Amino acid sequence: MDAVTPLVRVQEAGFDLAAETARLSEGRVDVGGIASFVGVCRGDDGLSALVLEHYPGMTERALTKIAAEACARWPLTGCTVIHRVGRILPGEGIVLVLTASAHRAAALESCAFLIDWLKTGAPFWKREEFTGGGSRWVEAKASDDAASARWQLGR
Amino acid sequence: MKILYFAWVRQRIGLAEEEVSPPAEVRDVAGLVAWLATRGPGHATAFADPRQVRAAVNQDFAPPDAPVAPGDEVAFFPPVTGG
Numbered sequence: 001m002d003a004v005t006p007l008v009r010v011q012e013a014g015f016d017l018a019a020e021t022a023r024l025s026e027g028r029v030d031v032g033g034i035a036s037f038v039g040v041c042r043g044d045d046g047l048s049a050l051v052l053e054h055y056p057g058m059t060e061r062a063l064t065k066i067a068a069e070a071c072a073r074w075p076l077t078g079c080t081v082i083h084r085v086g087r088i089l090p091g092e093g094i095v096l097v098l099t100a101s102a103h104r105a106a107a108l109e110s111c112a113f114l115i116d117w118l119k120t121g122a123p124f125w126k127r128e129e130f131t132g133g134g135s136r137w138v139e140a141k142a143s144d145d146a147a148s149a150r151w152q153l154g155r
Numbered sequence: 156m157k158i159l160y161f162a163w164v165r166q167r168i169g170l171a172e173e174e175v176s177p178p179a180e181v182r183d184v185a186g187l188v189a190w191l192a193t194r195g196p197g198h199a200t201a202f203a204d205p206r207q208v209r210a211a212v213n214q215d216f217a218p219p220d221a222p223v224a225p226g227d228e229v230a231f232f233p234p235v236t237g238g
Binding site for chain 2: 039052053054055057058061083094095115118119120121122123124125126127137138139140144
């Protein structure tokens, strides 16, 4: 199996789940399963938009490092991480993680690992904007730290 | 030394980035925070509780005792909230 080069993108535009999924199996017959996670913007409590800020350069580096770690821990045939920045409306996708492997366990576990790790390991900041004006920065959650820390055990 | 600010740290300071020449006794991230906090009221507000501010040196996350040197790119920001 050739070494896997993860596809990592940070972009303002939306993403196409079907097209990105198809990309991981096209032209090959060794893929047995593709796991996906799509983070979606909720419209709770009068939220009108999320505004995502990032650290150009470091963000791409951090995501690439996390994706490479997933490829080192699990036998993946492909891996895609797309994270949006800028203004995102309720119902729109924020982040896409796809992992492909010969077998489901590797795909499902690595997908969960990637989303847990990128929440705490990549420089993005969310600001919530509300209908009727006003905005606030989202605070980091201790539960996200715990979710990412569990991957340091075992394996 | 190039300093970058993100999210509410940037808003409180009123700058996205600045070029600074800290005195020689500033040798690590914590020392740099203490020195930057004296540069103005916005800086003082942003760094009032250094435990709420995270740092990166040359685009890698860095703890308070990480060394800093002339020519480094040092960034300050709140705990990250992506995903």
